[in-house]
Amino acid sequence: MVSYLALTLRILEELIGSAPLQRVRVRLWDGSYWPDNAPASFVATWVLNHPGALREMLLPNSQSALGEAYLQNDFDVEGDMEAAFELADIIRAQTEGWSKKLKMAHLLRQLPPRPAAGEQPSLRRAAFADAQHSPSRDQSAIQFHYDLSNDFYALWLDSRKIYSCAYFQNATDDLESAQLHKLDTICRKLDLRPGQRLLDIGCGWGGLILHAASRYGVRATGITLSERQAEYAWEQVCKAGLQDRVEVLLQDYRALEGCEAYDAVVSVGMVEHVGRKNLPLYFGTVNRLLKPGGVFLNHGIGTGPVPNPQQGTSFIDEYVFPDADLFPLSEMLGPAEAAGFEIRDVENLREHYALTLRHWVRQLEARHGEALNFISEPVYRTWRVYMAGSAHQFNLGLLAVYQTLLAKLSPGGAANVPLTRAAWYQPVDGR
Amino acid sequence: MVSYLALTLRILEELIGSAPLQRVRVRLWDGSYWPDNAPASFVATWVLNHPGALREMLLPNSQSALGEAYLQNDFDVEGDMEAAFELADIIRAQTEGWSKKLKMAHLLRQLPPRPAAGEQPSLRRAAFADAQHSPSRDQSAIQFHYDLSNDFYALWLDSRKIYSCAYFQNATDDLESAQLHKLDTICRKLDLRPGQRLLDIGCGWGGLILHAASRYGVRATGITLSERQAEYAWEQVCKAGLQDRVEVLLQDYRALEGCEAYDAVVSVGMVEHVGRKNLPLYFGTVNRLLKPGGVFLNHGIGTGPVPNPQQGTSFIDEYVFPDADLFPLSEMLGPAEAAGFEIRDVENLREHYALTLRHWVRQLEARHGEALNFISEPVYRTWRVYMAGSAHQFNLGLLAVYQTLLAKLSPGGAANVPLTRAAWYQPVDGR
Numbered sequence: 001m002v003s004y005l006a007l008t009l010r011i012l013e014e015l016i017g018s019a020p021l022q023r024v025r026v027r028l029w030d031g032s033y034w035p036d037n038a039p040a041s042f043v044a045t046w047v048l049n050h051p052g053a054l055r056e057m058l059l060p061n062s063q064s065a066l067g068e069a070y071l072q073n074d075f076d077v078e079g080d081m082e083a084a085f086e087l088a089d090i091i092r093a094q095t096e097g098w099s100k101k102l103k104m105a106h107l108l109r110q111l112p113p114r115p116a117a118g119e120q121p122s123l124r125r126a127a128f129a130d131a132q133h134s135p136s137r138d139q140s141a142i143q144f145h146y147d148l149s150n151d152f153y154a155l156w157l158d159s160r161k162i163y164s165c166a167y168f169q170n171a172t173d174d175l176e177s178a179q180l181h182k183l184d185t186i187c188r189k190l191d192l193r194p195g196q197r198l199l200d201i202g203c204g205w206g207g208l209i210l211h212a213a214s215r216y217g218v219r220a221t222g223i224t225l226s227e228r229q230a231e232y233a234w235e236q237v238c239k240a241g242l243q244d245r246v247e248v249l250l251q252d253y254r255a256l257e258g259c260e261a262y263d264a265v266v267s268v269g270m271v272e273h274v275g276r277k278n279l280p281l282y283f284g285t286v287n288r289l290l291k292p293g294g295v296f297l298n299h300g301i302g303t304g305p306v307p308n309p310q311q312g313t314s315f316i317d318e319y320v321f322p323d324a325d326l327f328p329l330s331e332m333l334g335p336a337e338a339a340g341f342e343i344r345d346v347e348n349l350r351e352h353y354a355l356t357l358r359h360w361v362r363q364l365e366a367r368h369g370e371a372l373n374f375i376s377e378p379v380y381r382t383w384r385v386y387m388a389g390s391a392h393q394f395n396l397g398l399l400a401v402y403q404t405l406l407a408k409l410s411p412g413g414a415a416n417v418p419l420t421r422a423a424w425y426q427p428v429d430g431r
Numbered sequence: 432m433v434s435y436l437a438l439t440l441r442i443l444e445e446l447i448g449s450a451p452l453q454r455v456r457v458r459l460w461d462g463s464y465w466p467d468n469a470p471a472s473f474v475a476t477w478v479l480n481h482p483g484a485l486r487e488m489l490l491p492n493s494q495s496a497l498g499e500a501y502l503q504n505d506f507d508v509e510g511d512m513e514a515a516f517e518l519a520d521i522i523r524a525q526t527e528g529w530s531k532k533l534k535m536a537h538l539l540r541q542l543p544p545r546p547a548a549g550e551q552p553s554l555r556r557a558a559f560a561d562a563q564h565s566p567s568r569d570q571s572a573i574q575f576h577y578d579l580s581n582d583f584y585a586l587w588l589d590s591r592k593i594y595s596c597a598y599f600q601n602a603t604d605d606l607e608s609a610q611l612h613k614l615d616t617i618c619r620k621l622d623l624r625p626g627q628r629l630l631d632i633g634c635g636w637g638g639l640i641l642h643a644a645s646r647y648g649v650r651a652t653g654i655t656l657s658e659r660q661a662e663y664a665w666e667q668v669c670k671a672g673l674q675d676r677v678e679v680l681l682q683d684y685r686a687l688e689g690c691e692a693y694d695a696v697v698s699v700g701m702v703e704h705v706g707r708k709n710l711p712l713y714f715g716t717v718n719r720l721l722k723p724g725g726v727f728l729n730h731g732i733g734t735g736p737v738p739n740p741q742q743g744t745s746f747i748d749e750y751v752f753p754d755a756d757l758f759p760l761s762e763m764l765g766p767a768e769a770a771g772f773e774i775r776d777v778e779n780l781r782e783h784y785a786l787t788l789r790h791w792v793r794q795l796e797a798r799h800g801e802a803l804n805f806i807s808e809p810v811y812r813t814w815r816v817y818m819a820g821s822a823h824q825f826n827l828g829l830l831a832v833y834q835t836l837l838a839k840l841s842p843g844g845a846a847n848v849p850l851t852r853a854a855w856y857q858p859v860d861g862r
Contacts, residue, residue, distance in 0.1 A: 169851060305771045306840060329774050330764035337759045340736045342828055346777035351850060396844035397773055409737060413827035419782060420600060425856040 004051035004111060009034060011054055011107050019090040023083040029053070044079040046087060055111035058091070058104065066091075067315035070385055071123055071378040074114060081361055081388035082395075121378045126322035133275035133323060135252045139225045141322040142273060146226035150205070152374040156363035161205035161232070164269035164299065165353040165401045175359040178352075183211040186266060188424045189297055189345070189405050191416055192216040196263035199223070199289060201253045202270025206233025206246075213246045218263075223251040253285055260291045263416075271300035271332070275325045279332065283339035283406075292410040295417060296341065297403065302329045304350070304397040320386045329402050341406035344417050350400040357391035435482035435542060440465055442485055442538050450521040454514040460484070475510040477518060486542035489522070489535065497522075498746035501816055502554055502809040505545060512792055512819035513826075552809045557753035564706035564754060566683045570656045572753040573704060577657035581636075583805040587794035592636035592663070595700035595730065596784040596832045606790040609783075614642040617697060619855045620728055620776070620836050622847055623647040627694035630654070630720060632684045633701025637664025637677075644677045649695075654682040684716055691722045694847075702731035702763070706756045710763065714770035714837075723841040726848060727772065728834065733760045735781070735828040751817045760833050772837035775848050781831040788822035 005028060012026060012034050025038035026046045048054065057069040066088060069075060077084045095101055114120075126144045130137045146163075157163060158179045166178035167185050186208065192198060194217030200209050203222025206229075213220045224230050230250045237246045253270075265286050274282045286296050303326050316324065333343055364371065364384055371380050393399040407415035418424075436459060443457060443465050456469035457477045479485065488500040497519060500506055508515045526532055557575045561568045577594075588594060589610045597609035598616050617639065623629060625648030631640050634653025637660075644651045655661050661681045668677045684701075696717050705713045717727050734757050747755065764774060795802065795815055802811050824830040838846035849855075 167851070169853070171850060304840070305768050305773050306844075328765075328768045330761050330768050333761035333764060334759075337736050337761050342736050342779065342831060343760050343777060343833070344779045346774060347852070348773065348775045397840040397846070398844075400773060402774070409735070409828040413737075413829075415828070419602060420598070420856075421778070421852065422600065422856045425851075425853045 002110070005030060005032075007107065007110055008048065008051070008054055011104070014104070014107070015094050016087070016090055019094065021087065021090065023080070024087040026087075027078075042079075044077060044081065044084040044087075046084060047076040047078060049073060049075055050115055052112040052114050055108045056114050058095070059108040062314070064315040064318060067319070067385060068123065071319070071381050072114065072120065073377075073381075081365075081384055082358065082391045085389055085392040121376060123319065123378050124376070124382070125318050127318075128322065133278055135254060137323065138252065138273065142225040143227065144322055145320065146204075146224075147228045148379070149374040150228050150232050152371055153205075155367040155371055155374075156360050160207035160210070162207045163204050164356075165349050166356045166359075167349065168352055168355055171351075171355060175356065175363075178356070179207070180211075183208055184215070185424065186268070186297055186299070186403075187212050187216050189403070190264040190266060190295055191418065192218050192264060195219070197221070197261065199256075199262045199265045201265065201267040201286070202273075203229070203233060203248065204269070205229050206236050206248060208266065208268060209233070209246050209248070210236055210240055210242065213242050214240060217245075219245045221247050221249065221262075223249045223253065223256070225250065225252060253282065256285060256289060259288055262289050263291055263294050265290055265294070265296045266299075267297070268299040269301075271298055272321070272324045272326060275323065276327060276331065279335035280339060283336045283341060287339045287341060287408055290408045292408060293414050293416050294408050295344070295415065296406040296408070298332075298336070298406060299401070299403045300332075301326055301353075301399055301401050302332060303327055304400050306397050316386060319382050326399070329400070329404075332402070333404070336404070336406055340408060342409055342415060343404065344407050344415065345403075345405040345421065347403045348400050349403055350394045350397065353399075353401045354391045354394040357387050357394065361387045361391065433541070436461060436463075438538065438541055439479065439482070439485055442535070445535070445538070446525050447518070447521055450525065452518065452521065454511070455518040457518075458509075473510075475508060475512065475515040475518075477515060478507040478509060480504060480506055481546055483543045483545050486539045487545050489526070490539040493745070495746040495749060498750065498816060499554070502750070502812050503545065503551065504808075504812075512796075512815055513789065513822045516820055516823040552807060554750070554809050555807070555813070556749050558749075559753065564709055566685060569683065569704065569754065573656040574658065575753055576751065577635075577655075578659045579810070580805040581659050581663050583802055584636075586798040586802055586805075587791050591638035591641075593638045594635050595787075596780050597787040597790075598780065599783055599786055602782075602786060606787065606794075609787070610638070611642075614639055615646070616855065617699070617728055617730070617834075618643050618647050620834070621695040621697060621726055622849065623649050623695060626650070628652070628692065630687075630693045630696045632696065632698040632717070633704075634660070634664060634679065635700070636660050637667045637679060639697065639699060640664070640677050640679070641667055641671055641673065644673050645671060648676075650676040652678050652680065652693075654680045654684065654687070656681065656683060684713065687716060687720060690719055693720050694722055694725050696721055696725070696727045697730075698728070699730040700732075702729055703752070703755045703757060706754065707758060707762065710766035711770060714767045714772060718770045718772060718839055721839045723839060724845050724847045725839050726775070726846065727837040727839070729763075729767070729837060730832070730834045731763070732757055732784075732830055732832050733763060734758055735831045737828050747817065750813050757830070760831070760835075763833070764835070767835070767837055771839060773840055773846060774835065775838050775846065776834075776836040776852065778834045779831050780834055781825045781828065784830075784832045785822045785825040788818050788825065792818045792822065 022039055022041050024044045025042045026034045028048050029050050053074045056074040057066050095104055128137045128140050153161060158176045162179040166175060167182035168178045192212055196218045198212050198218045198220045200222040203209055203224050206222055209220035209222040212218045222233060230248050234248045237243055407417060409415055453470060453472050455475045456473045457465045459479050460481050484505045487505040488497050526535055559568045559571050584592060589607045593610040597606060598613035599609045623643055627649045629643050629649045629651045631653040634640055634655050637653055640651035640653040643649045653664060661679050664679045668674055838848060840846055
């Protein structure tokens with residue numbers, strides 16, 4: 001009988017032997033490395049924790065298998081998690097095609113299954129019964145992710161708990177200043193003035209409404225479907241003494257009533273949860289709520305122009321962002337224009353999201369032990385792998401993030417936008 | 432028999448009597464005004480030149496009737512031509528609906544036809560036999576507009592003969608500096624560096640390639656289908672002594688061969704002539720020509736979110752821009768993304784085009800007499816009415832102009848774009 005070590009090495013050779021592996025190496029359960037002579041440039045190590053590791057990672061006919069094997073600790077990643085995706089990409093590319101798959105399956109089946117000894121960790125998986133993007137299911141999907149644990153998020157987000165792409169004036173900026181810069185850039189793009197009414201759809205832990213109210217003097221309404229976010233945001237409002245001009249509501253955007261109530265509307269990192277079929281309703285609702293001439297800044301992730309093999313995989317849907325729906329920018333802008341919006345400005349911030357996610361991953365890894373006070377090891381791994389994988393995809397251009405400024409024109413064609421964007425880039429003291 | 436004067440006044444009352452006419456009045460052929468007491472704010476006068484004027488303007492069942500009546504001098508406009516469109520809009524709105532049309536037609540038929548006396552000016556109208564957006568017909572359509580007369584265009588364009596939307600740092604900037612600022616903004620967005628190769632599709636009279644070559648040191652290729660533009664642009668290249676690094680070709684974008692030949696591609700005011708069905712070919716061609724990581728700045732007019740009653744009217748197609756095709760931005764970006772482009776930046780410059788067109792119209796009106804050395808009175812009127820009407824539509828948001836920066840990603844996801852747009856807004860000495 002061939003040894004499991006020899007078989008594992010043979011599979012690695014078949015899969016990766018010819019690929020230009022630069023930054024990743026593999027360590028087997030006996031402490032040996034593959035390849036023997038790893039390049040000096042390696043920054044990440046895949047650790048196969050038992051003889052059945054590759055079988056669990058690659059044999060199940062499921063798009064989530066590799067991710068689930070990581071959550072189950074069949075393998076681990078030491079070092080740079082983002083770089084480790086290079087190896088995943090190679091494996092994915094090498095196992096395309098039916099005959100290659102068949103040959104691999106034959107080898108993988110000769111490896112043993114995961115050791116039964118010990119307790120398997122239970123995985124936190126989303127599963128909903130009602131119709132996708134119904135208000136009730138959307139609430140469940142949002143709470144699955146954002147109600148995980150405020151303490152957990154606090155470990156690795158910036159002090160304002162901004163859970164979306166920061167804006168770096170230089171790539172070396174720290175996360176704290178880049179998030180503040182992002183908040184301020186949004187307020188500038190919205191051209192906020194004291195006394196104006198601002199609606200924030202998907203307000204998270206309240207960072208933007210607090211900034212807009214305290215620095216720009218607006219009356220702000222934030223809505224979210226996450227109970228933990230709403231509670232936390234309201235605490236922050238009270239701490240800042242802004243109860244007279246900021247409100248936080250646990251509410252679906254579809255439940256917003258009224259007409260022409262707001263001077264400006266903003267939505268940061270929420271449109272990903274809306275779903276393609278509801279885009280007309282989403283943009284139509286915001287258009288109705290805006291005063292004529294008012295502007296809507298919609299900030300969200302879209303897919304890039306490069307065909308994305310990971311697109312539509314079930315791992316993100318099952319374990320991270322259930323029901324999230326990403327698509328190209330043009331498919332976002334069509335319903336926006338159809339709802340009556342004029343497109344005023346679009347900025348692609350994908351390099352900023354790669355930088356942001358790297359900060360989050362590094363901080364999460366640094367707080368691993370503390371994180372386990374609030375969440376399980378598989379959940380820690382879920383967030384680690386999803387955030388590093390997203391950084392990888394933003395870096396390659398498989399994902400993008402678009403900040404889009406839309407205007408609801410007044411009957412005479414006026415919109416509250418400046419003649420040029422120059423003012424958005426003027427330094428302002430004290431911010 | 433009711434007098435033509437009384438009948439004309441009755442029609443005006445029926446059509447416009449209830450509308451809030453602020454800036455326009457009407458003068459009849461006998462020198463009398465309607466309304467008697469024009470508001471103090473009037474800035475334009477419609478002059479009905481004969482008793483049959485309204486009949487010629489409103490009775491023919493053709494979308495071009497009103498425009499043709501202006502070309503034929505059945506009526507004239509004194510004062511602010513752009514403001515005069517307020518009255519055209521009111522007439523259009525008031526004559527919607529079958530019963531209203533029928534009632535109006537009954538009245539209009541009682542007016543006499545245009546006086547037969549004198550020679551009718553012949554109108555310069557486009558008519559082509561071959562298939563729309565075939566290379567041969569596109570060449571004819573382009574030459575219909577742009578080969579009109581270099582001397583005519585020189586009368587009212589800026590000194591560089593830039594025939595597209597300028598970029599005003601302040602609304603009070605003069606046209607000369609705003610066009611220079613536009614050229615420089617485009618070069619900045621393209622991040623041009625000495626020695627790079629730039630392709631300008633639809634290079635007009637050469638202003639942009641000359642600026643890019645002289646100020647940014649690029650090697651530039653300009654293509655156009657207009658013989659007069661190509662001749663003029665090449666003369667300018669020779670005058671500037673830039674023959675070693677600028678070439679001008681009389682060529683269709685579809686005839687461009689090669690792969691990965693250019694660091695940057697730009698197209699300003701050309702995509703309007705491409706036609707919706709050819710957008711995949713257009714973006715696909717540019718994508719092929721660009722080096723990986725290279726950027727494409729596509730600048731062109733699109734339709735706004737407001738339903739546009741003028742959209743698709745035949746006057747522009749017959750007399751001004753045959754075969755031009757305008758549509759919402761989302762319909763432009765879909766084929767761009769499908770061709771492999773990542774959308775990096777979009778800026779809507781419609782207020783700038785309204786300002787630009789006002790400069791052109793004012794200058795054209797000031798050079799009316801000189802213009803008739805090069806073109807006929809009906810052609811003068813054609814350009815006056817199309818440009819003022821376009822300013823009106825940009826002002827209302829019926830039209831927009833989008834400067835879109837697209838990137839062809841390198842295999843690793845890199846694109847030649849800066850981390851932020853701040854550098855585009857830094858003052859640079861000497862430019």
